[in-house]
Amino acid sequence: MIIYLPTMLAALVAYLLTFVLDERQISYYFISGALLIIGSVVAFWFSLAFIRTISNCYLGRASKPARNEIMEALDILWPVILSSVLAGLAVLGGFFLLVVPAIIFSVWFAFVVYAVALDGEKNTAALRASKKLVAGRWWGVLWRLLAPGLVYLALAGLIQIPFETLATASQSDVVGLISLVVSALVSLLLTPFITGAQVILYLELKKTPFKPIEPPQT
Numbered sequence: 001m002i003i004y005l006p007t008m009l010a011a012l013v014a015y016l017l018t019f020v021l022d023e024r025q026i027s028y029y030f031i032s033g034a035l036l037i038i039g040s041v042v043a044f045w046f047s048l049a050f051i052r053t054i055s056n057c058y059l060g061r062a063s064k065p066a067r068n069e070i071m072e073a074l075d076i077l078w079p080v081i082l083s084s085v086l087a088g089l090a091v092l093g094g095f096f097l098l099v100v101p102a103i104i105f106s107v108w109f110a111f112v113v114y115a116v117a118l119d120g121e122k123n124t125a126a127l128r129a130s131k132k133l134v135a136g137r138w139w140g141v142l143w144r145l146l147a148p149g150l151v152y153l154a155l156a157g158l159i160q161i162p163f164e165t166l167a168t169a170s171q172s173d174v175v176g177l178i179s180l181v182v183s184a185l186v187s188l189l190l191t192p193f194i195t196g197a198q199v200i201l202y203l204e205l206k207k208t209p210f211k212p213i214e215p216p217q218t
Helices: 002-017 026-058 066-097 099-108 112-119 123-134 138-170 173-207
Strands: none
Touching: 026 066, 026 112, 026 173, 066 099, 066 112, 066 123, 099 123, 099 138, 112 123, 112 173, 123 138, 123 173, 138 173
């Protein structure tokens, strides 16, 4: 869960800044934006180490100390970011065509991060590797990607909605802060399970590559 703390702390600090700085000041948006960007990058870096650790555990390999995994993940941070940007641009291009192509592309390239983090693929090679895993079983992959997310949303909603409703009704800064902390804790508890499910899905898809049925030879 510690891998998501940087982003959560950055969001919390940004919220606390509202008590110190005027939200209409440019400095507020600059500081808050910088904190969120830094926190997100650090959390993404730590998440790569988490992905590699989950993979090692699932495959029965010896896991390295957390410090070693984190430092090694730093070496692949920028290749992962670049590959993710390429995948994002591809999905964005799909939106310019129609919504349906964007959805298709998003499933094709859902495993780009894992292709880089676990198999050393980079840039367009990572995109091709991800698409190859999905080829021939797009619908099956789609629902396997959606199922953990739907469970996450249901559980998170059950926990967060009462606090958010109370915060809205009370108009209290203290209650609003409590609601923010609860939301952060829920994410800390549930998000790693989503990541773990996707890592396992990626590994299982690699184990069972799709083989098209060839027509009988005459």
